[in-house]
Amino acid sequence: QVQMVQSGSELKKPGASVKVSCKVSGYTISHFAMNWVRQAPGQGLEWMGWINTYTGTPTYAQAFTGRFVFSLDTSLSTAYLQIDNLRTEDTAVYYCTRRSSSRPSAFDYWGQGTLVTVSS
Amino acid sequence: DIQMTQSPSSLSASVGDRVTITCRSSQSIDTFLNWYQQKPGKAPELLIYAASILQGGVSSRFSGSGSGTDFTLTITSLQPEDFATYYCQQSQRTPHTFGQGTRLEIE
Secondary structure, X not given: OOEEEEOOOEEEOOOOOEEEEEEEEOXXXXXXXXXXXXXXXXXXXXXXXXXXXXXXXXEEOHHHOOOEEEEEEHHHOEEEEEEOOOOHHHOEEEEEEEEOOOOOOOEEEEOOOEEEEEOO | OOOEEXXXXXXXXXXXXXXXXXXXXOOOOOOOEEEEEEOOOOOOXXXXXXXXXXXXXXXXXXEEEEEOOEEEEEEOOOOHHHOOEEEEEEOOOOOOOEOOOEEEEEO
């Protein structure tokens, strides 16, 4: 069965970096696009962008350009989200989610979420 | 960007009730509309895709309809496990925007 397991919670200081991992099993990572979604405390869902898992090409939503980096290690079946120069407003739960191959598509499987807390 | 607006933002109902949540897009998205359920502390789960197709394993008490700019999610005979927050999302074009969410609470 499909599983997406994310790395554990992180506590970071402003200005630091964090790298969140999302290890998939039950399917071949390069066959489905990987998306990232942010949820700030008590807030809704915000689409951050996606990475083409076949070519490795990332696409970022406008609010997530510059400090956010999507990457892959297909040999490990793992996708990564790195956030540089962390700010307190980056405090949120970050989800990886697979985009289905159906058309229209949807996010059919999700990681459990990784809480990133940025505080001095 | 396509804006997604849900109504109401919150809703109180009782077990056994029928409820409807509405989602409107700022431009036509055909049927590129998905619905997700999220329970506290958990990841969202896909309920309905392509506006009206039930994801496998989802109860038939859930149904979706609409096309263009106006969509609805209907839940019949509410069960205790249905009390959660519901989000619509458009998948026609990036950014794949979500609605602000509708919190369904027990009355």
